[in-house]
Amino acid sequence: MSTFGQVFVKNNKYKPKGDFHHLTPNTPIRDADGDWKLLGITNPRDMTYMHSYGGEAIFFESLSKGKIMATRCDHTDCDSKGTIYIPFRIHCPDCLSKNSVIDLTTIAQKTARIHTFMVCERSGAFNLLDKPIKFINIEFDGVATILMSYLSLGEPKFDMKVIPIFKTSVPTFTILDLSWVPEGTTEEQLPEGFSF
């Protein structure tokens, strides 16, 4: 019986384990309008990428613990000193020194509001979110940038106050572990696996 492929790192090397490849044969593509002559071939294939989060790993790990981490330039001589970034930037885009990691959870809980939004009826292949997807872009007090995420409950509108929720139960360790709900939402109303 096959198992889902998993990857570990040991001695600084990726160690894939399990079944990664589900083989499907090629099939001919024929012309239904032209005597079924051969036009081409299908090339089905499953691929698994092994992607490093690098210096952003702490952000994705923290989501599973109910925290939003951001970064801040603390370099004394930088014109951008004190600028806070979320999405997370490992290095300051101005002086390129390594940013400090800070906990933005409280600021997010108190000041998050919708800058813009979109209700999307369609998705690409491999989408894991329920449709329609309510994209929201979120402003925070004191933060230079505007985070993209999704609203799990309610209808978005400009300047609406929103509260972060986290997929702490069976987290995916992706950006999907962070979502938002309107201010006033109760714990019982949250989607399965999410908590404040």
Add this chain to the structure above:
Amino acid sequence: MITFSKQQLKIPKLQRPVYLVTAGQSKFDRAFPDKRTEELCIEAFTMAARLLNISPAELKRYIHSCYYGHFADHFGDQLLGESVIHDRLGLDPLGNVGVKTGGATGGSTLWEGMKAVASGYSDCVLVMGWERMDEVPTDEGNFLISCAADKDWESPLGHIYTGYYAVMAQRYWQIYGKSEDSFRRTLAEISVKHHGYARFNPFAQSPMKITVDDVLNSPVVAYPLRALDCCLMSVGAACTILCDEDTAVQLTKNTKNKPLRIWVAAGSHTLRPADRQNMEIPLLPNETANQYKDLGERFPGGDRYPGFTGFLAARIAAYYAYGMAGITDPTEDLDVVELHDAFTISDVQTYEDIGIRPYGYGREYVESGDCYHTNPHTGQPGKLPSNLSGGLIGCMHSVGATGIMQTFEIASHIWNRWEELHGDEKIWQQFKRVKPSDWTNLQVKDAKRGMAISHAGVGSHVTSTILMDPDHLIK
């Protein structure tokens, strides 16, 4: 607050003038199950040679290096596709390089080709672009396109690029459009115009005679954007030949193609709109700082620049290109433009970024009738016609070829060959398309100068390509 240094704002200078002498393109369509990409590229190259009254083999003898625009390797499952095309064109062992900047790939490829000639490295170069977007089902295609967003912070959110774009549309729609039905109808009018112009273009993929209401009743993709607000997913190829002056004169002798001066400039901005920081609006020559001081009062919420409503990359590309070519007012100095209408809303945003209208007033370009070949309100020629090819909405968005197709279109107007290159019955028959009985010649009369804007992602890369009749230069 982002600021720019004097060195960064230097207007680029070319070591010597560069000329576009010919161009060609294939038919564009959603799929070509019966053709390989090389067949489409050879179709485009053969056309470019034909416009110079020489054979492809003769044209190849002039070429010294090659610049290939092809964005999405993963669509075609073929790395080093440039090498395949280069070999099939029979251009080995000339040096060649692939260029990839998303939707701006075509424009960026022209940028690289221009620099090669301007520097003296080559006297004659091939600039060729293509895209193969029919080798996966549409939903997988949407997934692959979404890979142009940030893979950790954006793509997992639905794997749908339209959604990442539409948050910008929503912001523009509410701030500058003031959520007015009239603004929504203006957006729809752009789609009607572009699908309508595509009817007169035998190369175009989506000719449609539709109404504003048809657009407003088309399926919602990401509100307020509907299916007919969106660009096409296409397959096809386009190319140009760029030269120094001596080669240009030699190649165009006794042809209908006059060598055209070409300038290409580029700008960039963050891949993620999330990372856009507030800044002052960089000004174009036809603007003053004072005119934007009260922008936030006129349009509440519009005081953040570029925010989610402007494309800094487009503004910077225009700033450099206008400086290079001597343009002080695009509406006055240019005769025809091809803009990157990925969506109706981004077409409007671009009017403002490149100075056709001030920030906040892009809709006026459409509502005044200035953007039409023939102004529907006056019956007179439009002041600055745009996207007479049908643009990305009506003609094609075969990504690596798009900016080159736009340049081909601008050149055909300045050569005064638009009618011949779009109206010839033989082309319609060759493409198995029916020339409409009300086919209209969209040649812009006395066109001497034009511009094409090539744009990537949600504004990560933008190029501005300016063509001018060398007898009508501004500086």
